[in-house]
Amino acid sequence: MxxxxxxxxxxxxxxxxxxxxxxxPGVVDLVIDRPDARNALNTAVREALRxxxxxxxxxxxxxEAGAAETDATGDTDATGDTDATGDTDATGDTDATGDTDATGDTEDVRLVVLTGSSEARAFVAGADVTELxxxxxVEQRAASEFPRVYETVADCPVPVVARVNGHALGGGCELAQAxxxxxxxxxxxxxQPEIDLGLMPGGGGTQRLPRLVGAGEALRLILTGEVIxxxxxxxxxxVEEAVPPAELDDRVTAFAETVAAKSPLAVRRATEAVRAAAQRPLDDGLAHERELFVGLVGSHDGNEGxxxxxxxxDPEWHGE
Structure with a gap:
């Protein structure tokens, strides 16, 4: 395999x-594992995440590619049928571990869970200040060329859930915000304790944090460096939820299972629409939502649902 x-x-x-x-099925777990530095973001971690x-x-x-092979009835050809679990037909069987067969076909990814290793006892404790x-x-400007790891995460075509299993400070908090x-x-x-180092957030904290908590609260956290x-x-x-430590994994898994059971196409489109709300004026966002909704009407999954x-x-989603 x-x-x-x-x-x-x-x-x-x-x-x-x-x-x-x-x-x-279709849920990816990405675990940052740099326990000696409490998962601090260095070049190696950033490159691996990208x-x-x-x-x-x-x-x-x-x-998405399969949708291009879908005729007006919404049916797909014999090489691309996919059942609700993400398993494909004889040309591309995929087992529950995500392994693929010799043809190279694989189940599509439906959601990503990003977290830190238990050994590190942190999500991401911050940027690697030694590198900074x-x-x-001049070197920092070159290292900050877009897209950085934060934009790479924020632009992921499927939902990304931060499983915050410990400290998320500085760049780690910004990674969670992405x-x-x-x-x-x-x-x-x-x-965002960068102010204590004579710095300021540089990975999106001044932009994403106000969109989550409001400008006043964001500025208070950034100017005081308070850790909460x-x-x-x-x-x-x-954060959307704070749960007892013993319940964290069950809660994340329950959410992932729920989303993975929905139409992959509808999940991608809904995620895209909601993200647009933070980037577009209301009228533009509403127009974008309309186009995404119209695209779902008449799709295989729209008809099947x-x-x-x-x-x-129960529906049988094809993701197209």
Whole structure:
């Protein structure tokens, strides 16, 4: 069996681990594993994350490519039928671990869970300040060329959930902000303490944090460098949920299973529409939503969902 493309993309990495299908079909787990530095973001971690998310983008496009082969009735040809679990027909069988057969076909990715290793006891404790100290302004500008890891995560075509299993500070908090949702253990610590180093957030914190918690609260956190626990973060909207440590994995898995059971195409389109709300004026956002909705009407999954509802049965999603 060939490894899933996402797993293969980071197979040689010493700082990032990937698995597919362990939580639910089509769900990718990416685990940052740099325990000696509490998962601080250095060049190796950033590059590994970019490689992984590039592979996620390619794997999540499987259903999109299949849509191009769909005729007016919404049916696909014999080489591309996919059942609700993400398993493909005899030309491309995929097992629950995300392994693929010799043809190279693979189940499409439906959701990503990003977290830190348990050994590190952190999500991401911040940027690697040793690297920062060694750079000149010119070198930092080159290292900050877009797209950075934050934009790579934010532009992922499927939802990304930050499983905040410990400290998420500085660049780590910004990485969590780049995700679509954040579920944190209640005793996790979050904040933007760059001001204490004579710096300011440089990975999106001045832009994404106000969109989550409001300008005043964001500026307070940034100017004071205050570190807050996940319960407080949930109160102000920095995380969606703060749960007891023993319940974190169950809660993340329950959410992942729920989303993975929906139409992959509808999930991608809905995610795209909601993200647009933070970037577009209302009228433009409404027009974008309309086009995405219209594109779902008459799609295989759109027809299948309505038919299944009317026939009182479970739908069989094809992701197209």
């Amino acid at each position: 060939n490894a899933h493309p996402v797993v293969a993309a980071v197979a040689d990495s010493d700082v990032l681990e990937a698995s597919v299908g362990e939580r639910a 490689d992984a998310f590039d592979a996620v983008g390619e794997a999540s496009a499987v259903g 100290r060694e750079r000149s302004a 995700c679509d949702l954040r579920i944190a253990r209640a005793d996790a610590k979050l904040g 626990d996940a319960d407080r973060a949930a109160e102000i909207g920095l 309505i038919d299944a509802f009317l026939e009182d049965r």
